[in-house]
Amino acid sequence: MKQEGIIEAQKGDGRTTYQRKFEKVNEIIARLGRSRSALVPILQEVQEEYRYLPEEILTYVATALGLSPASVYGVATFYAQFSLEPKGKYVIKVCDGTACHVRGSNPVLEAIKKRVNLQGNKKTTDNLRYTVETVSCLGACGLAPVIMINDKVYGQMTPEAINIIIDELEKEDAADE
Amino acid sequence: MNKQTPNQLAQWKEEWRQGFAREKARILICAGTGCVANGSLEVYKAIKQEVEARGAFVTIDVLLEKEEETGVAVVKSGCHGFCEMGPLVRLEPSGVLYTKVKAEDAAEIVEALLRDGKPVERLLYRHPVTGEVYAEEEEIPFYRHQQRTALVHCGHIDPEEIREYIADGGYEGLYKAITEMTPEQVCQEIIASGLRGRGGGGFPTGRKWELTRIEESDQKYVVCNGDEGDPGAFMDRSLLEGDPHRILEGMAIAGYAIGADEGYIYVRAEYPLAVQRLKKAVADAEEYGLLGKNILGTGFNFTVKIKEGAGAFVCGEETALLASIEGKRGMPSPKPPFPAQSGLWGKPTLINNVETFANVPQIIVQGADWFNRIGTKNNAGTKTFALTGQVANTGLIEVPLGTTLRQVVFEIGGGIRGGKKFKAVQIGGPSGGCLTEEHLDLPLDFDSLQAAGAMIGSGGLVVMDESTCLVEVARFFMNFTQNESCGKCVPCREGTKRMLEILQRAVDGEGRPEDVEVLQDLAEAVRDGSLCGLGKTAPNPVLTMLKYFKDEYIAHVVDKKCPAGVCSALKGYWIDPELCKGCSKCARNCPVNAISGEIKKPFTIDETVCIRCGACVSTCPFKAIKEG
Numbered sequence: 001m002k003q004e005g006i007i008e009a010q011k012g013d014g015r016t017t018y019q020r021k022f023e024k025v026n027e028i029i030a031r032l033g034r035s036r037s038a039l040v041p042i043l044q045e046v047q048e049e050y051r052y053l054p055e056e057i058l059t060y061v062a063t064a065l066g067l068s069p070a071s072v073y074g075v076a077t078f079y080a081q082f083s084l085e086p087k088g089k090y091v092i093k094v095c096d097g098t099a100c101h102v103r104g105s106n107p108v109l110e111a112i113k114k115r116v117n118l119q120g121n122k123k124t125t126d127n128l129r130y131t132v133e134t135v136s137c138l139g140a141c142g143l144a145p146v147i148m149i150n151d152k153v154y155g156q157m158t159p160e161a162i163n164i165i166i167d168e169l170e171k172e173d174a175a176d177e
Numbered sequence: 178m179n180k181q182t183p184n185q186l187a188q189w190k191e192e193w194r195q196g197f198a199r200e201k202a203r204i205l206i207c208a209g210t211g212c213v214a215n216g217s218l219e220v221y222k223a224i225k226q227e228v229e230a231r232g233a234f235v236t237i238d239v240l241l242e243k244e245e246e247t248g249v250a251v252v253k254s255g256c257h258g259f260c261e262m263g264p265l266v267r268l269e270p271s272g273v274l275y276t277k278v279k280a281e282d283a284a285e286i287v288e289a290l291l292r293d294g295k296p297v298e299r300l301l302y303r304h305p306v307t308g309e310v311y312a313e314e315e316e317i318p319f320y321r322h323q324q325r326t327a328l329v330h331c332g333h334i335d336p337e338e339i340r341e342y343i344a345d346g347g348y349e350g351l352y353k354a355i356t357e358m359t360p361e362q363v364c365q366e367i368i369a370s371g372l373r374g375r376g377g378g379g380f381p382t383g384r385k386w387e388l389t390r391i392e393e394s395d396q397k398y399v400v401c402n403g404d405e406g407d408p409g410a411f412m413d414r415s416l417l418e419g420d421p422h423r424i425l426e427g428m429a430i431a432g433y434a435i436g437a438d439e440g441y442i443y444v445r446a447e448y449p450l451a452v453q454r455l456k457k458a459v460a461d462a463e464e465y466g467l468l469g470k471n472i473l474g475t476g477f478n479f480t481v482k483i484k485e486g487a488g489a490f491v492c493g494e495e496t497a498l499l500a501s502i503e504g505k506r507g508m509p510s511p512k513p514p515f516p517a518q519s520g521l522w523g524k525p526t527l528i529n530n531v532e533t534f535a536n537v538p539q540i541i542v543q544g545a546d547w548f549n550r551i552g553t554k555n556n557a558g559t560k561t562f563a564l565t566g567q568v569a570n571t572g573l574i575e576v577p578l579g580t581t582l583r584q585v586v587f588e589i590g591g592g593i594r595g596g597k598k599f600k601a602v603q604i605g606g607p608s609g610g611c612l613t614e615e616h617l618d619l620p621l622d623f624d625s626l627q628a629a630g631a632m633i634g635s636g637g638l639v640v641m642d643e644s645t646c647l648v649e650v651a652r653f654f655m656n657f658t659q660n661e662s663c664g665k666c667v668p669c670r671e672g673t674k675r676m677l678e679i680l681q682r683a684v685d686g687e688g689r690p691e692d693v694e695v696l697q698d699l700a701e702a703v704r705d706g707s708l709c710g711l712g713k714t715a716p717n718p719v720l721t722m723l724k725y726f727k728d729e730y731i732a733h734v735v736d737k738k739c740p741a742g743v744c745s746a747l748k749g750y751w752i753d754p755e756l757c758k759g760c761s762k763c764a765r766n767c768p769v770n771a772i773s774g775e776i777k778k779p780f781t782i783d784e785t786v787c788i789r790c791g792a793c794v795s796t797c798p799f800k801a802i803k804e805g
Contacts, residue, residue, distance in 0.1 A: 142260025
């Protein structure tokens with residue numbers, strides 16, 4: 001849903017796709033300012049908007065902030081939060097922190113990947129519905145093993161519980177459409 | 178902008194304290210990340226509805242408006258630390274704690290409270306071993322052995338209600354510092370208290386403040402390090418979520434002491450709730466004139482900005498964190514210059530951990546001597562630990578420094594889960610090390626742990642039982658640090674990679690006997706040659722594993738066995754002759770003909786031929802094939 005910016009870009013309304021596409025970015029930059037220290041927050045909001053950091057937007061941000069595209073690319077690739085490829089509607093973060101690891105986070109990860117049909121090192125499903133990634137710690141160690149779907153934390157996970165949660169997401173998704 | 182006089186704070190405190198005191202009872206529902214994940218928001222809604230339906234619901238706004246009004250307040254609190262038993266519901270003034278509460282329990286809880294206050298017994302905590310039932314939170318063994326000073330408010334107040342913080346004496350430390358003390362006196366008080374940095378290093382906090390104070394500059398900064406990246410640690414998260422104003426107050430006191438008017442809190446991106454509560458806390462504090470320009474009419478200015486991290490463990494290192502705030506790749510830089518001389522944008526910067534700031538207001542209010550009396554010599558005060566892993570009671574705890582590991586694991590933690598045997602504790606996350614049974618009576622303080630090759634780190638304490646393979650754990654941590662190494666300096670970038678390869682070989686059953694020595698050499702080289710704390714401490718888990726569990730490592734690389742039975746490549750299969758009926762089904766299914774025997778007599782597996790595929794296990798109708 002948050003992809004509206006891009007989807008609408010293809011509709012004709014007198015303006016070029018280019019103008020449409022960068023409208024949202026302009027708004028973000030105007031709000032957060034053009035100082036170097038605003039770069040990370042800007043990229044965070046861009047990612048929130050587009051679910052990833054499109055390459056042309058990185059160069060656009062670089063120009064707007066008076067930085068070289070290389071240094072913006074350097075920041076974008078340094079932090080784990082940023083993705084240069086589109087992420088799914090539901091980003092499932094499987095915690096593989098120490099506490100979760102010793103209480104069996106790996107079978108949970110495998111169960112999720114199997115359920116959403118992700119093989120090998122692929123992180124996002126082809127229909128852009130799910131992105132599955134591991135994170136080092138969600139800080140909810142008392143509930144290990146833990147996963148987080150978008151901003152919601154689910155504790156004491158088991159491979160069986162995964163199916164119930166994903167069933168619910170599917171239902172929610174069907175209702176949305 | 179703010180017209181309040183300094184004694185405005187005292188007036189507020191008195192007025193609001195009286196308001197809160199007129200609550201007949203209050204029901205606190207834990208709304209920390211853990212309990213929310215367990216459904217505490219639904220519990221909150223249900224309890225509120227039940228109280229409202231009985232016409233007993235009251236809020237502080239009503240109490241302040243109408244003096245004769247009374248009733249039951251229903252509020253969301255921060256984390257109690259006993260996350261595993263969540264959702265938690267606490268009643269006041271009785272101190273009753275309900276565990277694992279569901280929305281369906283709401284009516285019964287409210288009914289009992291309004292009837293005669295007798296608690297609902299089935300929701301009370303029952304000790305898993307003794308079966309004893311505890312009504313009051315403070316009586317539960319998990320809490321009884323703790324001393325909560327930094328966490329004193331967590332779980333006991335509504336973190337989103339600034340009036341509650343003030344009614345309980347909040348911002349008095351800031352007021353006292355500004356109006357009664359010079360910046361130098363504040364620094365001296367912190368030095369005298371013996372407070373040491375709670376982020377891991379244990380550097381004396383007061384000295385850091387004094388070093389920053391004496392720098393001459395037109396601009397200085399205070400930075401709060403909330404980039405809690407250690408897997409297995411969540412004390413900063415709980416503090417930020419449960420008592421955000423205390424952190425803001427600590428930072429403002431630091432700002433006054435060093436001469437800074439701007440502060441930054443750097444919070445991990447994985448903690449959305451902490452960010453949300455902090456934003457509200459900053460806005461509320463500004464509204465009441467406790468942050469911003471001319472604080473409490475004293476002429477002191479201090480603003481706080483929140484910076485969300487973007488997911489990089491190395492940003493917990495102070496120079497990397499500062500680079501990240503500046504909008505750069507979060508890579509550390511060599512020290513000196515220390516941030517005290519040249520930090521954020523080249524200006525003198527004081528950077529402390531969340532828990533360090535949490536201790537500051539009380540030190541100013543109650544005095545350095547009070548703080549110094551807690552803990553042991555050179556290790557004053559308390560420390561929070563995130564107690565997790567294979568221990569009966571997991572959660573967030575706070576104990577005086579110098580408490581022994583045995584007290585923490587067995588008295589507070591309730592011992593090992595499922596009656597298994599204690600094997601080791603991993604303390605301080607990927608920068609720390611493991612401690613064994615022989616260290617159980619070691620006092621938990623900065624110096625004793627360092628002597629044992631571990632470190633407090635931020636305070637993660639992962640308990641491991643006999644079914645944990647320490648070689649695999651060392652590999653796990655090395656995989657983490659290798660991933661998180663920023664790549665700036667060679668020893669860390671290349672060294673962690675090679676160490677990971679060696680450890681990976683060991684768990685994959687391809688270890689070489691000479692690896693033992695190479696691993697030791699490499700670990701020492703990375704420790705001694707790396708630029709920042711990440712690299713310097715990354716070898717700790719490996720070094721302690723080699724020190725205390727060398728036999729286990731040798732078993733992996735020489736005997737190709739995993740004594741704990743964890744590493745699947747080293748697992749062998751054997752047939753239990755008692756159970757085997759000699760049907761030959763396994764032999765027929767073995768792809769490499771490793772199984773042989775006479776029909777109707779127990780079969781055997783030739784370990785030299787077996788490829789450990791496990792095909793035989795699933796075919797055996799008598800479950801006679803065992804792993805190990």
